[in-house]
Amino acid sequence: MGNTFGRLFRVTTFGESHGGAVGVVIDGCPPRLSITLEAIQADLDRRRPGQSRITTQRKESDTAQILSGVQNGLSLGTPIAMLVRNEDQRSKDYDELREKYRPSHADFTYDQKYGIRAVEGGGRASARETVGRVAAGAVARAVLTAYGVEIVGWVEQVHQIRGVTDPSTVTRKQVDANIVRCPDSKAAEQMIAHIEEIRKAGDSVGGIVSCVARGVPAGWGEPVFDKLEADLGKGVLSLPACKGFEVGSGFTGVDFTGIEHNDEFFADDERQVSTFSNRSGGIQGGISNGMPIFIRAAFKPTATVMREQRTVTVSHENTTIQGRGRHDPCVLPRAVPMVEAMVALVLADHALLQSAIQMSS
Secondary structure (H helix, E strand, C coil), X not given: CCCEECCCCEEEEECCCCCCEEEEEEECCCCCCECCHHHHHHHHHHHCCCCCCCCCCCCCCCCEEEEEXXXXXXXXXXXXXXXXXXXXXXXXXXXXXXXXXXXXXXXXHHHHXXXXXXXXXXXXXXXXXXXXXXXXXHHHHHHHHCCCCEEEEEEEEECCEECCCCCCCCCHHHHCCCCCCCCCHHHHHHHHHHHHHHHHCCCCCCEEEEEEEECCXXXXXXXXXXXXXXXXXXXXXXXXCEEEEEECCHHXXXXXXXXXXXXXXXXXXXXXEEXXXXXXXXXXXXXXXXXXXXXEEEECCCCCCCCEEEEEECCCCEEEEECCCCCCCCCHHHHHHHHHHHHHHHHHHHHHHHHHHHHHC
């Protein structure tokens, strides 16, 4: 349970952090779409560990293998299975965790739910699980290409350092111009320096990833329980370390009155409907309105820190623990492709749902 996401575009991830491999099975991908290993690998390379001095130094090539569902660069319409082998496990770093729970990790809760857990690397609770999501997100982008949808995510904030970015014009090239993936170059320099300082102190920091989806047509979303923002929230909040989600104005919307917050409509010369503002974030009544969809996701500081902390043993006795191993001092740079992937998976699913409705009407 809980390992499959989506209704028509269905994604199931598998594998543990220190197991033999991680991967994904995608069911429901339409046939005859261009699916290239190069595009999939490009997204995985943005997510992989060891890519810069401010990420975990675990060395994984994250080389993807397509096992089924694609032939000669085209999807067959059958399940697409992809595999990425784990190459750089250091299971000895986790020996102490057989007897102790790490603060703010999933060690205690997994034990309470299953009565057993994969101690090494956190098992399924590790960000290593997101390899399958990002690979599937690359396939979802192929579905969305037919609709002209473009998805761009970026780091907006690290700890108390905030960048300024225009969601209407930001590009992936601008995002990937630096190792922290913040398009605001001045803020990016401050973020990188702060993360390095925090890492040397044995601590960690969190922040905010923003993401925009441009070109989404009006009409996507399934009220009332499967509203577009509800599915986006579920998808993004299912990512490791994600603790907050907003669409459009989000929590800042409480600062406005109704007349200030409303997105007034207008029709252009071709009678295409748009809005003067976009505080709704491209979604109204749970359905896309044709404006760019804008979301923000808050990620907590990485739970593993290299300082002594209080905890309990598996037999519920008080003790202390100190972090070991290789961990991100800040998850934000690698979280960008993860957020993009979840947004792509949700939108691809809703694109197919809307197509099914239109075909039946």
